[in-house]
Amino acid sequence: MTLPAETERKLLERVTVLANDRVTEGVGLLVLESPRVARVVRPGQFVHLRISTGTDFVLRRPFSIHRVEEDRLHILYQVLGTGTRALAEKRRGEEMDLIGPLGHGWHIPDGVAHALLVAGGLGAAPMGMLAEELSAAGVAVTVAQGAPCADRLVGRGVFDATARRVETATDDGSEGQRGFVTALVESLLVSDRPDIVYVCGPEPMARIVTAQAAAASVPCQVSLERLMACGIGACLSCVVTTRDGQRRACVDGPVFDAESVVWDTSEIPPKH
Amino acid sequence: MTLPAETERKLLERVTVLANDRVTEGVGLLVLESPRVARVVRPGQFVHLRISTGTDFVLRRPFSIHRVEEDRLHILYQVLGTGTRALAEKRRGEEMDLIGPLGHGWHIPDGVAHALLVAGGLGAAPMGMLAEELSAAGVAVTVAQGAPCADRLVGRGVFDATARRVETATDDGSEGQRGFVTALVESLLVSDRPDIVYVCGPEPMARIVTAQAAAASVPCQVSLERLMACGIGACLSCVVTTRDGQRRACVDGPVFDAESVVWDTSEIPPKH
Amino acid sequence: MDSSKGINVDMRVRIGALELRNPVMTASGTFASGKEYADFVDLSRLGAVVTKGVSMKPWAGNASPRIAETASGMLNSIGLQNPGVEAFCAKDLPWLATQDVPVIVNVSGHSLAEYVAVAERLDSESAVDALEVNISCPNVDEGGMAFGTDCTSAADVTRAVRAVTSKTLIVKLSPNVTDVTEIARAVEAEGADAVSLINTLLGMAIDTDTWKPKLARSVGGLSGPAIKPVAVRMVWQVASAVSIPVVGMGGIMNAEDAVEFMLAGATAVAVGTANFVDPGATMRVVDGLEQYCRLRGLDRVSAMTGAVSR
C-alpha cells in the first residue's frame, strides 16, 4: 500500500491550546491547533513542545501524536514531573510552540494484512494514529493493551473504533485479564497470527514482546523513549544502541526495528 | 495623637488575588485578600511577595501597601522586569504568599498639624494609607505629586479624598505645572508652612526635597528602595548609609529620617 | 513522631563532637543569628544554627548594590559586614544560648592572625558549639577566598585555628578551585573535624541599560538552585576523598534536594538562599527529610549518607 511519506522539513509552529482535559488520574488529553504539522505528521512521529517560556526548566518535552483531527493534534500525556505538571496547567486559548513533525514513525510494510499493536500504559499514545491508518488501509488490527488498572487503559476510544479485536490486561484485574500484557501477546501471536507486531510501553515489557515476536518469527517495531535535548538530531543525547551502532531516537527513531535494538541500561528510569 | 504601634510579629500569609487591574500604561493595582496582614499593617510598611513558585527567579519582590480596605491590601505596582511582568499576569482567584507587614513605616510625631506629602511617580504607592491616617487624625494634608505625564499621576483617588490640597507637576505639562515636583515643594514649603514633609520617589528627587525641607527647617522622612533578598533583616543586602552607620532598609527603613541619610550610589539604577 | 505514620526515624547525625538532632543547618550569612527568623522557624527544631561570618573587628562590608538576581539564583557581594566578635558575643550569643539549638559560628578573617584571634575569642564561650572557618568568601579583597583556593594557605589557617580551639572545627571550602578534593584533604590533615561546601561560585552580571556591573563590587557569589549540580558534584568528590563528615549546601530548596546531597555523601546539609524565598524553608526540609525516610522505610536519616550507587 502507498502511504504518504514522512516529510523532510521540520516546522516550528506557534500553536493554540484548544482543550486540555483530564482523562484519568494523572493523564491528560491536550488538543492543539497546529495546522501545518497536522497536515504532514505520520503515525509514530512526535512533536517537541516548549512548555515553559521562562528559564526554570529550559528543555522542550517530546510527545507523540496520538491522533490528528483536521488541523488539530491530540496528545495523550502522563503527568510525571516539572514539565508535564506545567503542561497540565495550560488552559484553552494559551499558546505554546512546538517543533514537528519529528522522527521516524511506524513503518507499514507492503503486504501486511494483520497487525498486532501492543501498548503498555502510555504506550498507547503513539498508536492511535497507527491503528487508524492501518484500519483505513484494510489491515486487520488486534490491540493488546496493558495498564495497572482499568482507568489507565487510555486511548480506548480509537482502538475500539478501529481494531477488530481489543484485549486488555490489568495488574489488579480491574479489567480484562489480571497480569501483564505480555501474557496476552503470547496467546495472540498464536491465535491471531499477525504479520507484524508494533509495540510501545515500558522497556522491560517492550523487550519481552520483542523476544516473543522474534520467537514467533514475526517482524516487530518498537517505539523507544530517550531523554532528548534538541529533538532534531544535533545533540546526541538520545542515542539508542543498535546492531548498527548508536542511533539517535529523535531522527533515526523513535520507532526502531525491534530486532536491531541492543537492550542496555540507557532506558529512562521509571518514576514512582 | 496615639496611633496603633507597628506589630513586632511578621506573618507568612497565603493570600488570594481579588483583583489585578491596569491603572495606566505599565501600572497595575493588585488587590489581595490578606486578613492577617491587613489588620496590623501601618502606613509605609511593605510586604514581600512571592510571585514565582518555580525556580526561574527565586527572590521575592517588596511592595508597599498603598491602602487597606477591610481585609484587603491594595498594591500599586509598576511593571518593570521579570517579577512585575509575572505579577501583571496574575488573575483573580490565584494564590500567592507574602511576608508582612515589614519594615518601619512613616512616623507621625505628636503635634503635627500640617503635613506635606511629596510623591514622585510610583512614590505615591506607600503614601495612600499615610494620607488617610493623617487626615483621620485631623492633620491637614497637602500633596505635591509629580509624574512624567497626567496618566502617571497614580493614587489620585486617595489623595483627592483626603488631602486639603493636591498640587501636581508633570514633565510634559499634561497636567498641573510643567516640570519637576521639586518646584512645587519649594513654593509649598513657603505657602503652606507644613510641620513635616514625607517624601517618596526617585532618589535624586528625594534628595532635593530633603535639602529643601532642611533649608526650611522642616523635619522630613523619606521612604527608600533597596534591592532586598530576605526582607526581614537577615541578609544585609538592603543597606542604606546613614549618619549612624549602615542601616537595613527592610527593618530599620524603608522610611528614614531624611537628614540622617547619607546619599551615595547605593540607589537602584533606574530602568529604561 | 506518630507511630501510625510508620517507623520512627532517627534523625540524629554527628559532626565532630557535636550531635545534631537532625542534619539541617542554616547556611552562614543567610540566617543572621536566627533572631530575624524566629517568627517563622522553631529554632529548637534545627540541626544547628550557623551564624553570619564574624570577624575580629567590625567590617562595613561592600558598597551597594550588593545583590543581583540571576536565572535560578542570585549574586551577592555583602562582603561579610558584621559588628565584630565582641558585639557578636555581647548581643547575639546570649540570645542564641537560650534557644536550645547547637550554635556554629562562622569565622572570617582578613589575615591568618584574624582567624586565629576570632577562634581564640570564641573558645571560651560555652554557648558556641562549633566553628565554621570560612576560607572561601569571594567578597573580600584580602583574605576570604584567597585562603581557600590554595592547599598551603588552607592548611595554614586550619592548623592555626585548630591550635587555639577545642571546639568542633568545620572548614568551609570554596568551589572556585580546580580540585576541591586536594583542599579538603589538606584541611583534614590539619585536624578539621568536618568540611562544609560549597560556598558561592564567583560570578558577575552586567546591566545592559547602564553598562555597569549589577553589583557595586563588580563580582559576587552565586548561590541558589542554579549551583546545585556543581555543589552535589563537589560533595560527592570530597566525600570519597576524606573520612571526616561533609556538610553539603548549594541550592537546597526542599527536602528532596537535601536527600540528593546526603546521597552524594553529606552527613548534614545547610539551607541558604531558600531562606529568602521561604523563611520557613528549614522547617520544611526537616519535616520533608523525616517524611522521606519514613516513606522509604529508613529508620535513620544517616543511612542515606553516601548511598548513591556508583
Added chain:
Amino acid sequence: MDSSKGINVDMRVRIGALELRNPVMTASGTFASGKEYADFVDLSRLGAVVTKGVSMKPWAGNASPRIAETASGMLNSIGLQNPGVEAFCAKDLPWLATQDVPVIVNVSGHSLAEYVAVAERLDSESAVDALEVNISCPNVDEGGMAFGTDCTSAADVTRAVRAVTSKTLIVKLSPNVTDVTEIARAVEAEGADAVSLINTLLGMAIDTDTWKPKLARSVGGLSGPAIKPVAVRMVWQVASAVSIPVVGMGGIMNAEDAVEFMLAGATAVAVGTANFVDPGATMRVVDGLEQYCRLRGLDRVSAMTGAVSR
C-alpha cells in the same frame, strides 16, 4: 538594513585572520555541523558555525542517560561522540563548504598527539576557516578537561597545534579552574589567536527515587542560563588579562545576554543550549544585537566589547 530604522550598524568582528559578518557563532556540540538546523536557521546569517568536537578516530561517547535537566540549565555527558575526522571531512565538510558561512572545527583529543593529528589533517581543508581546540571537555576520561586545567599542559597543546596549523587558532577554556586568566595567558603566549569560554561546569545530579546518578557517567557538564554569571565573570577576567580576542559563551538565550558578554569583553559570542530551546535562537540573537545597537545609536557592534564601566 533599512535606513529608516536608523543608522547602519557594522556587525563585523575579527577573530585572528577571520572576519565574521557578525559576532554570533554556534557553541560546539549544540549545533552538530548545522545541517540539522537548516530548517530553522539561515546559516549564511551566522558569524560562524562551530562544529561538534572532532577527534582522530571515531568515538562512541558515553553510556546513556547522557543528559539531565537542572534548574535553569542542563547537564550533559555526551562524551564527544563523533565519527572521526575522516568521516567529518568526507560528509560534513563538503556540505558546510556550500553554506557561505565561516567554519570553525572544534578539535578534540585523548592525547596531545591526537590533537595534533586532527589539526594537521584539517590544515589542508580549505573549507575549514579556523580551529577551536577543546581542552576543556569534562566528559572524557583521558584528555579533554585535564589539558585545560593546568597551565603547562594547556600551553603544550597550544604550542603543538600551533606548529601544525596555519589556520586561526582558538583555544577553548575550562571554567573548572582556580584561575582562568593564568590558563588564558599561557595559551596566548603559545600563539593562540583567540580564546573561547566557557565550556561547561562539572556537575552532578542524583535521582532521589533510584539513588543513582542521573547521568550514566555520574558527572557531566552544566550549561544554560544557570551558568551565565560564572561565564560573564570569567570572560571579564580573561578579557583584561590577554590581548587576543575572547569568544564568550555560557547561557546565552537572547541578544541581551549576548550584549552582556560583549560588554564584559567578548569580541564574539556563541549560542549553545539555547539552540535546544529554540532552534532559531541564533537568528534572534543576530537580529536582536543589531536592533540593540541601532536603538543605542552604536554604528558598530564591536563598540560594546569590553565597554562595561569599572
